[in-house]
Amino acid sequence: MSSKQEKVSTMDLAIGMYVSALDRPWVETPFPIQGFHVSTQQDIEQLRRFCKFVYVDRRLSRVQASFEPAPVVTGGAKRSPAGVVNPAARIRKFDPVAYQVSQPLQKEVAVAATLHQEIARAVVQVLNDVRSGKELNFLVVKKAAGLMVNSVVRNPDAFVWLSRVRDADSYSYAHSLRSSIWALVFGRHLGLPKDILEELALGVLLSEVGKTKIPRTLLMKPGKLTEDEMAQVRKHVEYGVEILRQCRGVSETVISVVQFHHERFDGGGYPYKLVGTDIPLLARMAGIVDTYDAITSPRPYAEARTSSEAVSMLYEARDKLFQGQLIEQFIQAVGVYPTGTLVQLSTREVGVVVSQNTARRLRPQVMVVADHEQNLLSQPEVVDLMQVTMDSAGQPLSIARCLKPGEYGIDPKLLKVSQA
Secondary structure, three states, X not given: OOOOEEEEEHHHOOOOOEEEEEOOOHHHOOOOOOOEEOOOHHHHHHHHHHOOEEEEEOOOOOOOOXXXXXXXXXXXXXXXXXXXXOHHHOOOOOOOOOOOOOOXXXXXXXXXXXXXXXXXXXXXXXXXXXXXXXXXXXXXXHHHHHHHHHHHHHOHHHHHHHHHHOOOOOHHHHHHHHHHHHHXXXXXXXXXXHHHHHHHHHHHHOOOHHHHHOOHHHHOOOOOOOHHHXXXXXXXXXXXXXXXXXXXXXXXXXXHHHHHOOOOOOOOOOOOOOOHHHOOHHHHHHHHXXXXXXXXOOEOOEOOOOHHHHHHXXXXXXXXXXXXXXXXXXXXXXXOOOOOOEEEEOOOOEEEXXXXXXXXXXXXXXXXXXXXXXXXEEEEEEEEOOOOOEOOOOOEOOXXXXXOOXXXXXXXXXXXXXXX
């Protein structure tokens, strides 16, 4: 979260302040998920009923106020080991970039589909080469990251759609690619400049490169790992850093993502037990997207959770595993129902989210593919929930719940965004 965002007790709110984040998920409140100006005393009273504190954006506020700074970490006075983080791993100060969607989803998907396939194939090939003892081809991964950045900047929904509807060749490799997409959507939302977005994408794409040195049988073990096995798997961080330090042109910022993406905000991560903002920003972001994608993907030892379940789990981990402000921003960036999510409407109709409404993340555009009895429609219909708020019976229209792929026999992988 930008330094312009400050934590304010709801007892100190004033008309004109811009509330950009809450101390609880937006979905648990009646407020718009992207923030709002406090316009009346009733707004203040309602915020006090739901929240103890909020985050206020000074840049967007219409009044000057005294802000209480937010704490860096909660629950103790832990200290990180000195000298662990190379100062070169920190990103430079920047003015947030206000990105705009410059390409419609259908057009960007047509472009991104080829890119996604090429990037997935390249990443798998590069990592398989490392597994077989060859040197990491960093230039290939760097080119892939650049292509991803350009597409996500044009329209973040396209790569998200493809990542959610494409079959994966390998959990580990596809996980890195999907996590990189989530990271770019997150970074775009925060306004990171394109060169920093590329370093973020590179770091997350390569975050699991050290697992090429871990036996596949151990990585794919369906049951719980023993302590010795867990220690062996955790060495992938050390291996990954070693691999990257042998490559020319890899920045300390990229290496830091690989090195610290398993650190946790409360100091409970590994391998260095870093605390709070001692963890570099891009690594803090990488930890969030890595966890989100793991939760929402089927793994050898766990079923996939829905996106709404994952959001709730991440929110429960705020200021414990992850920085609370970043969790709030991530939820705003990807939405509760990301593009490609299978959902059931309040009418019992079934659809797939095809585009986000950035002003109201709970009201995306949905391609309805099945009727209230879950019979597939011959001609899917796109409903913009920002525009269509009532159903044919005059009742409020909304998303009732997330569905898992395959429920009611409907699999988003068989759908095309061109139908929208």
